[in-house]
Amino acid sequence: MTVNSDDDPITQLRFTLLDYLPVGICVLNPEMKVVFWNRCIENWTNIPRNHILNQNIADFFPHLIKPKYYNRIQQTLKGGPATVFSSQLHKHLIPSPLPDGKLRIQHTIVTSIPHSEDNQYDGIIVIQDVTETTNLMKQHKEIRDLALKEISYRKKIEERLSLTSEKLQNHNLELTQLYKMSQLLQNCENYETAYPLILNSAKLLFHNLVGGFFFTDNKGNIIKIIKWGNLDLDKQDILWRNYFLYWRENQRLIRENNFSQLPYFYYCLKAKKKELGVMYLVNTNANYVNESQQIFAINFAEQIALILANISMRQNLYEMTITDPLTGLYNRRYLDEILEAEVNFAFKNNQKLSIIMLDIDYFKKFNDTFGHKVGDFILTTISNILRKNTRKSDFVCRYGGEELTIVLPNTSLLEAKKIAEKMRIAIKELTLIYDNQPLPPITASFGVANFPENGLTSRQIIVVADNALYKAKKQGRDCVIIADEGLHN
Amino acid sequence: MNLTDKQIDALQEIIIIGVGQAAGVLNEMLSSHITLQIPFIKTFSPDLVKQELGLKLGKGKLSAVELEFFGSINGNAELVFPSDSAAELVSILTDEDMEFSESDLDELKVGALTEIGNIVISGVMGAISNLLSQNLEYFLPSYIEGNIESLIKNKNLEKESTLVLAQTRFFIEETNIQGDIILIFHLGSFHKILEVLERLEED
Numbered sequence: 001m002t003v004n005s006d007d008d009p010i011t012q013l014r015f016t017l018l019d020y021l022p023v024g025i026c027v028l029n030p031e032m033k034v035v036f037w038n039r040c041i042e043n044w045t046n047i048p049r050n051h052i053l054n055q056n057i058a059d060f061f062p063h064l065i066k067p068k069y070y071n072r073i074q075q076t077l078k079g080g081p082a083t084v085f086s087s088q089l090h091k092h093l094i095p096s097p098l099p100d101g102k103l104r105i106q107h108t109i110v111t112s113i114p115h116s117e118d119n120q121y122d123g124i125i126v127i128q129d130v131t132e133t134t135n136l137m138k139q140h141k142e143i144r145d146l147a148l149k150e151i152s153y154r155k156k157i158e159e160r161l162s163l164t165s166e167k168l169q170n171h172n173l174e175l176t177q178l179y180k181m182s183q184l185l186q187n188c189e190n191y192e193t194a195y196p197l198i199l200n201s202a203k204l205l206f207h208n209l210v211g212g213f214f215f216t217d218n219k220g221n222i223i224k225i226i227k228w229g230n231l232d233l234d235k236q237d238i239l240w241r242n243y244f245l246y247w248r249e250n251q252r253l254i255r256e257n258n259f260s261q262l263p264y265f266y267y268c269l270k271a272k273k274k275e276l277g278v279m280y281l282v283n284t285n286a287n288y289v290n291e292s293q294q295i296f297a298i299n300f301a302e303q304i305a306l307i308l309a310n311i312s313m314r315q316n317l318y319e320m321t322i323t324d325p326l327t328g329l330y331n332r333r334y335l336d337e338i339l340e341a342e343v344n345f346a347f348k349n350n351q352k353l354s355i356i357m358l359d360i361d362y363f364k365k366f367n368d369t370f371g372h373k374v375g376d377f378i379l380t381t382i383s384n385i386l387r388k389n390t391r392k393s394d395f396v397c398r399y400g401g402e403e404l405t406i407v408l409p410n411t412s413l414l415e416a417k418k419i420a421e422k423m424r425i426a427i428k429e430l431t432l433i434y435d436n437q438p439l440p441p442i443t444a445s446f447g448v449a450n451f452p453e454n455g456l457t458s459r460q461i462i463v464v465a466d467n468a469l470y471k472a473k474k475q476g477r478d479c480v481i482i483a484d485e486g487l488h489n
Numbered sequence: 490m491n492l493t494d495k496q497i498d499a500l501q502e503i504i505i506i507g508v509g510q511a512a513g514v515l516n517e518m519l520s521s522h523i524t525l526q527i528p529f530i531k532t533f534s535p536d537l538v539k540q541e542l543g544l545k546l547g548k549g550k551l552s553a554v555e556l557e558f559f560g561s562i563n564g565n566a567e568l569v570f571p572s573d574s575a576a577e578l579v580s581i582l583t584d585e586d587m588e589f590s591e592s593d594l595d596e597l598k599v600g601a602l603t604e605i606g607n608i609v610i611s612g613v614m615g616a617i618s619n620l621l622s623q624n625l626e627y628f629l630p631s632y633i634e635g636n637i638e639s640l641i642k643n644k645n646l647e648k649e650s651t652l653v654l655a656q657t658r659f660f661i662e663e664t665n666i667q668g669d670i671i672l673i674f675h676l677g678s679f680h681k682i683l684e685v686l687e688r689l690e691e692d
Contacts, residue, residue: 081614081615082627089601
């Protein structure tokens, strides 16, 4: 069917229905001449139907002659599949302005309509106005993109925040552990009880590193080694030996240099100008011991050094309170303390305990004749003899003036008497020379008492021993008298 | 039913011409060269077709444009892309950044992809129907997204029938885009094709 005039009533009647559709519609014959132009497209393009009917569409829209349009439309006009001009790739196939001057966004489909009388096809161009939908979608996409951007930005911030908070938490944990350790260490009476506490804390605080301490005495000799780390013991042993050798050979260097960016780290334990040892840390993954690890290690080491120095000072102070400064023996105060404790121990363990009390004969005379310095010399010399003749478990004390007392745990009266005799003879055989001047021979008197035979309390035993000593004096001095008072009497 | 080598050769030639024409159109749109693989042609039962395509196209998400045709020959023609290839293709064509829309092609892009599918498939079908001198009728092209299951719908494939599958993979140079052109002819239609092929041979 071909249409020759714009007022062919049959053709127009055939397509009238299309006037009532809310889409732009144009029907083309195989020569691309306009057969129908509906009201909607008339409005959109402002091209009246009677102007365009029977005209080649390319006369009005010259771009349609380009192959990319022409070939595709032709394909459909030859009975091929429908042709889609999407609103994304071809927004304005038949350009039509909106009231705001912008062009309408169109989605266009060209479909073939077969003629009934011949093998030819017309093409029907259907144009949907998708301006509003497209704009809405664009807006929607913009908002969504913005929201996604915002979300990803927030995620990043959140990640950073959680990282920081994790760091803080770790830091907090470290500080808490450090605080706990110091609290526990404060209560330690000596180094031996402190070492396990230090090791436990180090294991917790430096769990991802291998490390250890060499503790040294005043002369720089190693007195204790502690070490930790996730290595098996053999490897750990080899490692610390290497680091120890390195440390020995480079002590000065290590003291002076701050090693950064090395897989190991040393720090000297120093407090009150005293060197107490060295701490080392090793990163076995061959990474650096990083700066924050170093800073924390320094804090840790400083804390330990300070507390160790305090323990040592406290120990010194305590020793001063229980020691007689002249002879280096325990003082009376300590005697009271220790005797009470030892008597209790003996009682609980069903043991015997002896004490020896001795007094240097005519000590006052020596003092008066040769002066206090000689008196002190005699006291010190005799103290040394007593120390030599006692066991490690015994306590030698200066009871007062020239009176000395020895506590002998787990010792019978007979054994104690033997020890006292030995001491008496050792004193008697002394040849004393002071300031190139020989001194007259010196003797001492001894009283020996025993728990539980002579008394059940420390006080009782002391009194009984003192009485025995008094007897020894009375019997002419330079002798050992065993107490005979007691429960059995 | 199996095809003879001769029949496969003849069918391959027709499909190469059709696909070649479609590649030409794509080439023009993208100004990039398109590399085509030689079509794979084989007969299958409907179930096995899915299995075969699953092997060839993978289990990932696919974007496809489908055109159903009927008349003397029945079947489907599809242009299938892995979803990321589809996204890249659309972003090249529309000059839009796909940064936030990689996973799901939003509706704005569906139209563009439908048009590309329409161009390519029309090229293929136009050439084939011309070569075979068959008048075919077509539904409107439609866009499908999903896995193989959703691409090949059973309702259009008669359970008992045998299908002929023709698949050609193409690559767009200088991009990561690859796609497949798939043609499925129903058995009844295929007798028609063979008839025509034989006649062509005689000529």
